Amino acid sequence: MELRKRADEIFARECAKRIDAVHGRGVAYVAEKIAKHAGIDADKAYTFGLLHDVGKEPHSGWGHIMIGYEKMMNEDLPEVARICLTHSFPVKSVLSDMRDEEFYDFVADYIEKVEYDDYDLLVQLADFMACADGVVPIEWRTCDVLLRHQATPNSQAMLRRIYELKQYFAEKCGVSDLYELFDEEFSKVNYHKIPGDYKFEKEGTK
Numbered sequence: 001m002e003l004r005k006r007a008d009e010i011f012a013r014e015c016a017k018r019i020d021a022v023h024g025r026g027v028a029y030v031a032e033k034i035a036k037h038a039g040i041d042a043d044k045a046y047t048f049g050l051l052h053d054v055g056k057e058p059h060s061g062w063g064h065i066m067i068g069y070e071k072m073m074n075e076d077l078p079e080v081a082r083i084c085l086t087h088s089f090p091v092k093s094v095l096s097d098m099r100d101e102e103f104y105d106f107v108a109d110y111i112e113k114v115e116y117d118d119y120d121l122l123v124q125l126a127d128f129m130a131c132a133d134g135v136v137p138i139e140w141r142t143c144d145v146l147l148r149h150q151a152t153p154n155s156q157a158m159l160r161r162i163y164e165l166k167q168y169f170a171e172k173c174g175v176s177d178l179y180e181l182f183d184e185e186f187s188k189v190n191y192h193k194i195p196g197d198y199k200f201e202k203e204g205t206k
């Protein structure tokens with residue numbers, strides 16, 4: 001089965017009914033659109049975006065990266081498994097946020113050894129351009145996340161890195177500002193709404 005179909009089938013089974021399904025589809029959409037403009041494999045970008053949070057479960061927290069990794073290894077999709085881990089670490093030092101987790105050593109070793117490629121970077125960026133309402137600018141997504149999760153000592157470094165990635169992919173796409181590609185999508189954002197107000201109390205999104 002071709003990769004994209006396989007991704008849709010796994011998403012339908014694992015994610016489609018979850019509260020963050022719109023986020024997953026949004027990340028896939030953003031990743032695919034940028035990939036098409038940047039001349040990298042759009043089907044891979046779509047697949048990696050769609051399944052990056054496949055391990056999310058209520059209250060899974062950091063566990064979602066390991067659950068996703070194991071699920072995708074069991075599906076014999078090691079490239080997707082890799083994204084399940086790398087998408088959470090635009091800055092490798094952000095690992096310090098999860099020092100208490102039982103799988104810390106495994107993830108720390110994995111992230112230290114892996115050399116990020118364009119797909120890792122693309123999903124890290126796209127994860128900051130989609131929320132439960134759909135495709136949104138990084139600024140909106142950042143508010144959405146910060147209103148639901150506490151900032152960490154690494155939040156600033158992470159956000160700086162996301163803007164570096166925005167510029168990196170703008171250059172690859174041949175535009176001065178990556179947002180030029182998303183004018184239509186951003187015109188649909190409801191800026192009268194408080195970001196994240198759909199679920200201050202519920203778990204299951206990121």
Ligand SMILES: [Fe+2]
Nearest residue numbers: 052053127206
């Ligand atoms: Fe995500």
